[in-house]
Amino acid sequence: MGILGNFVVLEGIDGSGTSTQIELLKGRFGSRNSEGGMPVLYATAEPGAGELGRLIRRALRGELSLLPETLARLFAADRGEHLYGPGGLVERAGRGELVVCDRYVPSSLVYQGLECGEELPRTLNSPFPAPELIVFFDLDPRIAAERIRDRKEREIYEYLDFQIRVRDRYLSLLPGFRAQGSTVVQIDASRNQAEVAGQLWAVLENMPILKG
Numbered sequence: 001m002g003i004l005g006n007f008v009v010l011e012g013i014d015g016s017g018t019s020t021q022i023e024l025l026k027g028r029f030g031s032r033n034s035e036g037g038m039p040v041l042y043a044t045a046e047p048g049a050g051e052l053g054r055l056i057r058r059a060l061r062g063e064l065s066l067l068p069e070t071l072a073r074l075f076a077a078d079r080g081e082h083l084y085g086p087g088g089l090v091e092r093a094g095r096g097e098l099v100v101c102d103r104y105v106p107s108s109l110v111y112q113g114l115e116c117g118e119e120l121p122r123t124l125n126s127p128f129p130a131p132e133l134i135v136f137f138d139l140d141p142r143i144a145a146e147r148i149r150d151r152k153e154r155e156i157y158e159y160l161d162f163q164i165r166v167r168d169r170y171l172s173l174l175p176g177f178r179a180q181g182s183t184v185v186q187i188d189a190s191r192n193q194a195e196v197a198g199q200l201w202a203v204l205e206n207m208p209i210l211k212g
């Protein structure tokens, strides 16, 4: 599958701050859009907000016990809906919206890759387009663990030893994402929110959709 232009994916271990940065980005675009000249921002996340996403979140909370392979298939099914369903990412990016998604195929290759081996997530995700840009939020898993320590609910992957493996796997897969044609940028997610927002913005600004 080819590259989907205008499509940006934020990736990182749990607690690396991708969701926070998407919220900050919405604020930034909200004000800029009203000034005109900026593309519409479509900020979204996987797992999605629909029924499949809800089912996945139940499994992540441990309320539902599923085989890792089943979870890999559910993530891929949810992704297919997210991409191609009504108002989906392919349609939006195609009409010139800037689509920014919190997690995408790389999360499946990393997390499900660790859980059920490389082959199944690769096969399930091979039909999906690659993003124009992948931003990897790099953070020491020990710092991330501190950040998420006070969360009420702990999901099945939110343990330090697993997160250490998640980071290592991201780092080993990044060159492959580059080879498939995505621009891959690593940012230092240990900095404060404003600094990380600055790093992210500096990367986004270079995209053709924002350069005009």
Ligand code: TYD
Residues within 6 Å of the ligand: 014, 015, 019, 046, 047, 060, 075, 102, 103, 104, 105, 107, 108, 109, 111, 112, 155, 157, 158
């Ligand atoms: P996350 O973005 O961390 O959501 P929240 O902060 O709201 O809990 O994503 C939830 C978890 O889902 C995270 O541990 C990574 C995992 N995940 C996968 O294992 N595979 C995937 O394909 C995706 C999209 C997420």
